[in-house]
Amino acid sequence: MGIIVQKFGGTSVGSAERIMHVANRVIQEKQRGNQVVVVVSAMGKSTDQLVDLAGKITSKPSKRELDMLLTTGEQVTISLLALALMEKGYEAISYTGWQAGIETEEQHGNARITNINPEKIKTELDRGKIVVVAGFQGATKDGQITTLGRGGSDTTAVAFAAALEADKCDIYTDVTGVFTTDPRVVKNARKLAAISYDEMLELANLGAGVLHPRAVEFAKNYKIPLEVRSSMEDERGTIVEEETSMEENLIVKGIAFEDQVTRVSVIGLPNELTTLSTIFSTLASHGLNVDIIIQSTTNDKKTIISFSIKTSDLDETISILEQEKSSLKYEKIESESNLAKVSIVGSGMVSNPGVAARMFSVLADNGIDVKMVSTSEIKVSTVISGEQMVTAVDALHSTFELSKEAAQV
Amino acid sequence: MGIIVQKFGGTSVGSAERIMHVANRVIQEKQRGNQVVVVVSAMGKSTDQLVDLAGKITSKPSKRELDMLLTTGEQVTISLLALALMEKGYEAISYTGWQAGIETEEQHGNARITNINPEKIKTELDRGKIVVVAGFQGATKDGQITTLGRGGSDTTAVAFAAALEADKCDIYTDVTGVFTTDPRVVKNARKLAAISYDEMLELANLGAGVLHPRAVEFAKNYKIPLEVRSSMEDERGTIVEEETSMEENLIVKGIAFEDQVTRVSVIGLPNELTTLSTIFSTLASHGLNVDIIIQSTTNDKKTIISFSIKTSDLDETISILEQEKSSLKYEKIESESNLAKVSIVGSGMVSNPGVAARMFSVLADNGIDVKMVSTSEIKVSTVISGEQMVTAVDALHSTFELSKEAAQV
Numbered sequence: 001m002g003i004i005v006q007k008f009g010g011t012s013v014g015s016a017e018r019i020m021h022v023a024n025r026v027i028q029e030k031q032r033g034n035q036v037v038v039v040v041s042a043m044g045k046s047t048d049q050l051v052d053l054a055g056k057i058t059s060k061p062s063k064r065e066l067d068m069l070l071t072t073g074e075q076v077t078i079s080l081l082a083l084a085l086m087e088k089g090y091e092a093i094s095y096t097g098w099q100a101g102i103e104t105e106e107q108h109g110n111a112r113i114t115n116i117n118p119e120k121i122k123t124e125l126d127r128g129k130i131v132v133v134a135g136f137q138g139a140t141k142d143g144q145i146t147t148l149g150r151g152g153s154d155t156t157a158v159a160f161a162a163a164l165e166a167d168k169c170d171i172y173t174d175v176t177g178v179f180t181t182d183p184r185v186v187k188n189a190r191k192l193a194a195i196s197y198d199e200m201l202e203l204a205n206l207g208a209g210v211l212h213p214r215a216v217e218f219a220k221n222y223k224i225p226l227e228v229r230s231s232m233e234d235e236r237g238t239i240v241e242e243e244t245s246m247e248e249n250l251i252v253k254g255i256a257f258e259d260q261v262t263r264v265s266v267i268g269l270p271n272e273l274t275t276l277s278t279i280f281s282t283l284a285s286h287g288l289n290v291d292i293i294i295q296s297t298t299n300d301k302k303t304i305i306s307f308s309i310k311t312s313d314l315d316e317t318i319s320i321l322e323q324e325k326s327s328l329k330y331e332k333i334e335s336e337s338n339l340a341k342v343s344i345v346g347s348g349m350v351s352n353p354g355v356a357a358r359m360f361s362v363l364a365d366n367g368i369d370v371k372m373v374s375t376s377e378i379k380v381s382t383v384i385s386g387e388q389m390v391t392a393v394d395a396l397h398s399t400f401e402l403s404k405e406a407a408q409v
Numbered sequence: 410m411g412i413i414v415q416k417f418g419g420t421s422v423g424s425a426e427r428i429m430h431v432a433n434r435v436i437q438e439k440q441r442g443n444q445v446v447v448v449v450s451a452m453g454k455s456t457d458q459l460v461d462l463a464g465k466i467t468s469k470p471s472k473r474e475l476d477m478l479l480t481t482g483e484q485v486t487i488s489l490l491a492l493a494l495m496e497k498g499y500e501a502i503s504y505t506g507w508q509a510g511i512e513t514e515e516q517h518g519n520a521r522i523t524n525i526n527p528e529k530i531k532t533e534l535d536r537g538k539i540v541v542v543a544g545f546q547g548a549t550k551d552g553q554i555t556t557l558g559r560g561g562s563d564t565t566a567v568a569f570a571a572a573l574e575a576d577k578c579d580i581y582t583d584v585t586g587v588f589t590t591d592p593r594v595v596k597n598a599r600k601l602a603a604i605s606y607d608e609m610l611e612l613a614n615l616g617a618g619v620l621h622p623r624a625v626e627f628a629k630n631y632k633i634p635l636e637v638r639s640s641m642e643d644e645r646g647t648i649v650e651e652e653t654s655m656e657e658n659l660i661v662k663g664i665a666f667e668d669q670v671t672r673v674s675v676i677g678l679p680n681e682l683t684t685l686s687t688i689f690s691t692l693a694s695h696g697l698n699v700d701i702i703i704q705s706t707t708n709d710k711k712t713i714i715s716f717s718i719k720t721s722d723l724d725e726t727i728s729i730l731e732q733e734k735s736s737l738k739y740e741k742i743e744s745e746s747n748l749a750k751v752s753i754v755g756s757g758m759v760s761n762p763g764v765a766a767r768m769f770s771v772l773a774d775n776g777i778d779v780k781m782v783s784t785s786e787i788k789v790s791t792v793i794s795g796e797q798m799v800t801a802v803d804a805l806h807s808t809f810e811l812s813k814e815a816a817q818v
Contacts, residue, residue, distance in 0.1 A: 016462060016465035016466050017465075019466065020466065050485070053425060053485075053489065054488070054489065054492055056425035056426075057425050057428065057429065057489055057492045057493045057496060058492045058493070058495065058496040061492050062491070062492060062495055064502075065488045065491045065492050065495070065503060066488070066492075068484060068487065068488035068491075068503050068505075069484075069485060069488035069489065069492075071484075072481035072484045072485050075477060075478075075480075075481045075484075076459070076462075076478060076481050078477065079463070079474045079475070079477035079478035080462065080463065080466055080478065082471070082474045082477075083463055083466045083467045083470050083471060083474050083475075083478075084466050084467070086467065086471055086474070087466060087467040093473075094474060094477050096477075096554075098552075099552055099554075143507075143508055145505075145508075
């Protein structure tokens with residue numbers, strides 16, 4: 001007997017019928033003798049519908065008012081799920097983010113949780129109630145409603161698991177777990193039984209999309225074991241935790257990839273200390289996310305800075321750099337679109353030299369030109385031609401034997 | 410320059426286009442130099458849609474969870490109206506009921522306001538902002554979300570007008586004002602320029618439906634002048650206030666009526682002190698509303714109690730009375746359905762004896778049998794056959810010369 005936090009995403013609660021189904025899932029856990037806190041997202045496409053409604057009124061909505069609007073989505077779900085649990089004979093009570101004690105900074109649209117006061121929820125759990133909490137939302141100290149940004153409901157669930165010292169946090173979603181790579185692209189992709197927080201973080205950041213990086217970070221910091229599993233099927237999911245005893249013999253755990261990548265090169269920059277910070281602070285202040293950054297200096301003491309961005313950000317990026325031309329004093333800007341990023345991730349890399357080299361030779365063997373490289377202790381990312389992305393992922397998946405079950409499993 | 414509270418009902422804010430139109434109305438008032446607080450209801454049929462959604466999950470929803478669900482409706486409207494005002498270049502900020510400082514008792518579904526703390530709103534008004542507040546909702550001292558029940562948005566508006574010592578509270582609705590009777594039934598029905606709180610209270614209680622009685626009571630207690638007016642048209646509405654200097658020569662101010670009335674008679678009751686209280690406490694405890702009550706004692710010391718109810722409550726009423734037969738010791742129950750209630754209302758009646766008599770003779774002249782009568786200082790109600798309702802209203806409207814403009818106007 002312990003405390004379990006469960007999180008159900010928008011698809012899982014997309015209709016009254018599905019909410020009844022989710023109620024059964026929650027009750028199963030309660031019947032095992034656990035205290036259960038359930039975190040839910042807005043129903044199906046309801047958030048999109050609210051955004052569309054605001055779009056009929058203004059093209060540049062105030063973020064405060066947008067938060068006011070969007071947080072109604074989860075509020076609808078919590079009340080319906082509480083009603084479903086009661087209808088099935090269980091005591092339940094719902095709480096919005098502010099009622100649940102989720103305090104955030106005053107950063108509308110993308111607030112970070114600054115504090116959680118779980119006393120009210122503890123009291124209700126001790127009274128035997130199932131507690132249903134609205135994901136994705138909180139409030140500032142002075143009661144302004146905020147949202148946590150993308151993946152916010154995952155973050156809410158993990159944050160509560162931490163605050164309540166829960167035994168486990170189950171993330172129910174529309175896939176059955178974390179895969180070695182996207183199963184829609186590589187048919188041999190295999191579900192992992194376990195993965196470490198760091199590996200999951202790299203995969204999450206690389207766009208694997210199952211769990212939000214902020215939620216994984218939170219879980220890592222507070223050592224909350226996560227399980228990513230399907231709300232529709234009963235099979236076990238993927239455990240995300242500190243020690244992955246199983247599958248540890250796998251050097252590479254997964255392959256992440258994304259297309260619509262563009263490389264931008266700023267050529268002929270003077271070799272000044274402030275150049276790097278000027279470029280990237282300026283881009284960041286316009287909300288442009290830069291991914292891989294490479295700097296090289298040529299013989300004539302001129303510097304080239306290359307970085308990768310989403311292709312959709314190209315026009316804005318170029319225009320900002322051109323505005324800064326007089327202060328940056330570069331010679332010219334070049335860009336190349338239709339690129340893709342392919343990354344291998346695995347904590348076994350640290351103790352296995354030569355993994356990057358093996359990756360590069362697989363790519364070379366397949367006639368794939370590597371245009372940018374970035375490495376971390378547990379990851380190697382390459383930028384290649386978008387047309388060759390699937391070939392690269394297939395070849396790497398088979399080279400690193402990801403479709404094989406690990407020996408101990 | 411003063412403070413004006415405006416309230417817009419669900420039809421007035423039923424779509425993005427209508428919300429833009431409402432924004433114009435609000436801005437007009439702001440441009441006159443006033444500080445403006447706007448109270449809004451949920452958009453169009455959205456409350457009904459939420460109730461339907463809950464109905465798919467349970468037939469007996471918890472009132473707490475239903476409040477959680479329904480209050481999202483107004484929260485959507487406040488954010489959209491604030492966005493619309495900003496889009497038109499005005500500073501605006503939205504508040505839910507709990508944010509706006511509306512404290513209620515813990516009576517989910519039908520809470521009364523216990524306190525209003527308008528400091529936050531005053532501050533924002535002084536900063537030049539238009540403040541948009543969610544009607545119909547509040548929160549208990551410990552932060553449970555509650556709703557104020559039917560007509561709750563009217564009550565919110567009037568309560569804020571009182572708390573802010575507003576100069577005026579404008580109730581925008583889908584009719585152009587308060588009429589002498591329902592203009593859909595009597596074609597000569599005339600819009601009143603002014604009406605007193607007490608008259609409005611009687612008309613509201615009698616089903617005229619434009620303003621909720623609780624809101625009128627509140628306005629009367631705090632002497633807030635109300636104006637009932639159309640959100641679509643620019644014409645003046647009806648002023649509701651203490652002194653109605655205009656039209657004071659009218660003895661009868663309006664005629665209210667409703668059908669689907671049933672008379673129930675409990676016959677042969679022993680003449681005991683507790684009989685009345687037993688019957689009506691029992692019915693009240695089942696949530697059954699009794700309207701007119703008449704008691705008469707016959708020669709043999711047996712008592713007859715007759716009362717009127719909504720026809721839809723008849724089966725439950727009979728069944729409850731039958732369960733209590735052994736304690737009440739009555740002989741039999743009779744009932745008559747297909748009845749209607751027709752009432753004349755006017756504060757001039759107090760000083761004009763014979764108004765009731767004149768009403769009865771008009772009804773008699775038209776061959777209408779009066780089955781029950783109830784009177785107050787400013788009202789006479791009669792229960793008659795439902796088929797004769799329109800004839801009665803027409804005859805009374807013309808007898809009391811309600812289609813004529815008052816001399817002073």
